[in-house]
Amino acid sequence: MNRIRDVRTRSAVAVGALLAGLVGGAAVGAPSAIAAADPACSRGATIYNKVTNPTSYKYIPYAASNTSNCWLDRGMSNSAVTALQKNLNACYGYKLATDGVYGDLTESALITVQKRVGVTADGDYGRNTRSAMVWANYSLETGSRINCT
Template sequence: MRRTGRSRALLATGTLLGALMGVATAAVPAHAADGVCTGAASVQAGSTGRYFLYPINVADNTIYCYLQSGHTGPGVRALQKNMNNCYGKKLELDSVFGADTRSALRDVQNRIGAVVDGVYGRETLAKMQWARYGNETGAKYDCV
């Protein structure tokens, strides 16, 4: 098949557009597919009489969610509480993801070998230790 100058130009334009779209897709943050952590949930730790407290996305009922500066609510409070209990932070449990929470999270991310971006998402969730609390008293038992 013989290609004309116009068809070559269209092919080159399509190839360039595809390459640019691929670059744009690669630049999207990993957490973009997940919703905001709008709540918190207690998850039983087997039959140990203990539970974990995780930030969750209430609409999707999942722990795969994200938090960043400006967010507020129970998900932020659960993250703050966990950083205090497992990483020695002294955050006020105010449910506001402000400068102090962002700074504490960046420090934790650095310590656990996660990308240090100040955004809580899947990688930080997976690499963080999480506090286990006693069912009867709610007191911290340990961090795992």
């Protein structure tokens, strides 16, 4: 009788671990409820401001649907993440690898910046974080950073 109970207990533990892994895995890469209405950022885009500063550009995360109202979070890997990492380095003093992988260090840096700029510090990048952050302006002529605004 004890042997049957031991087998059942081990089976229940294994099933529980499997379910926990599946449920936990489903949460990775999913946007917050607020960001769910926006598409995922999928590329870094060079944005030119022909009116206020026609000699510079910003490199920011963008979605395939041509909007900067998009989201990024842990586990993603693309040029939009590279754009975020580059800006965290240029304007906030981090030394992140600009490898396009949204891992522990990128998430930690973003949480610190979110606290600094006064938005929800959850490590998820979305329209509120984008609007609150300053972004680097780069020279069209040299490619060097001019300032962060």
